[in-house]
Amino acid sequence: MKSWFSSLDSREKKFVLAAAVFLGFAVLYLGMWLPLAKGHASTSASVGMWQSALQQLKPLKARAGNSTATQISPANLSRPLVVVVDSTLRFRNLNSALKRSQPTGNNIRVEFENVSFDELVIWLGDLSMQYALQVQSGSFSIAGSTDGRVNAQLTLGR
16 A cells, blocks of 8 residues: 555645545544534433423423322311312312212222313322322223323222
8 A cells, every 4th residue: 555655646646635634524424413413402302302301391390289188187088088089179179170080888989070180190299198088990981182191090099
């Protein structure tokens, strides 16, 4: 290779050196810089997506923090489940979505129609924190074509 290069004319040597430099830069650009730039763009897009998701969740955190009590009192444990469900649904303005509530022994079965999923989850958190009520079983289905609204059948108990 060295003998071939030394046998070239000075103009040809300059041309071969320029081509080698250009080829070296092309390899560096295509082999290193371009993949790094694509990875950076992908990571930036992912960070933007997570930041927007976080902004959407902040109002839910504020609404969830509006609970009046954070500890379970003995008085709350002795209240009938029908009364607990009714009063907490009214507090969260979910009583209009309640289709049916039916006590079954130590549990209560509640059915909702076209209820906001976010509000329902916040209500379930209230029941858990204030009244020690947990979801024993449940099923959800999408309510029509409206985003974020569901039909739900839940069995709650202590």
